[in-house]
Amino acid sequence: MNPKMKIKGTVFRALLVAGCWAVLFTATTVQASAEQPAVRTIQTSERAAVDALEQKQTEIDAYMAGQGQAELEQLGFTVTNTGAVGDKVEVGITPYAEKHAEFLYEKFGRDLVNVVEGQQAQLLASVSVEGDAPADDALEQKQTEIDAYVTGQGQAELEQLGFTVTNTGAVGDKVEIGITPYAEKHAEFLYEKFGRDLVNVVEGQQSELFAATAASAPAVDAAAASSEKPTVNRTILWIAVVVVLSAAILMVSRKKLFGRK
Numbered sequence: 001m002n003p004k005m006k007i008k009g010t011v012f013r014a015l016l017v018a019g020c021w022a023v024l025f026t027a028t029t030v031q032a033s034a035e036q037p038a039v040r041t042i043q044t045s046e047r048a049a050v051d052a053l054e055q056k057q058t059e060i061d062a063y064m065a066g067q068g069q070a071e072l073e074q075l076g077f078t079v080t081n082t083g084a085v086g087d088k089v090e091v092g093i094t095p096y097a098e099k100h101a102e103f104l105y106e107k108f109g110r111d112l113v114n115v116v117e118g119q120q121a122q123l124l125a126s127v128s129v130e131g132d133a134p135a136d137d138a139l140e141q142k143q144t145e146i147d148a149y150v151t152g153q154g155q156a157e158l159e160q161l162g163f164t165v166t167n168t169g170a171v172g173d174k175v176e177i178g179i180t181p182y183a184e185k186h187a188e189f190l191y192e193k194f195g196r197d198l199v200n201v202v203e204g205q206q207s208e209l210f211a212a213t214a215a216s217a218p219a220v221d222a223a224a225a226s227s228e229k230p231t232v233n234r235t236i237l238w239i240a241v242v243v244v245l246s247a248a249i250l251m252v253s254r255k256k257l258f259g260r261k
Helices: 003-065 068-075 098-108 132-151 154-161 184-194 207-226 231-260
Strands: 078-085 088-094 113-117 164-171 174-180 199-203
Touching: 003 068, 003 078, 003 088, 003 098, 003 132, 003 164, 068 078, 088 098, 098 113, 132 154, 132 164, 132 174, 132 184, 154 164, 174 184, 184 199
Parallel strands: 088 113, 174 199
Antiparallel strands: 078 088, 078 164, 164 174
């Protein structure tokens, strides 16, 4: 065989193998890169949902610590607890009545709010009849003090310490404060500020949100991920196509050359 033909055959095989590897590499890269945006989108969706709940609870707590005290007193009910439960901010009121719940829905909306019967009734079984009113007032004052701190100067302080208050509410004979992430040093900080007699610091309820949002996020995220096609991967794919086509052209040219011989 002519040495030139041998060289052409070697070049042809090399190009063909290179083209196959390029196509395989491109397909793998496109698949891997297509999976990454879905993870980022899920995390973004969860973070946005958490932020929305935090903003709504801050809005409610600020109202309760301010003008809301006088307004609710005139309407004849009080808010006993607020906190993130599932994908909504739960607002406990006592006494519970539809007109009271409707008042809060009109003020804060229904999308992120769920008004329920307050937890304050648990307190009555643990104190004497003579002591109900003073104990009740003490808890309300303590929760008002905590809510005012959390919605005021406490926001900056807690952010510097690396944790947030997710919920507050009267549970039993104490005001329960949920924090995330929970750590003894964070709990101790709040005990030093508000005392231990009427306060109980627990792990926050915010973690419940992620299960609810993660379940609803994948359907949207899959569509978003499939629509993202990195430009770099397209370029590699076109290079691979050109290489394979070049190899095919060489094959046809070689067959014609042999046919003439």
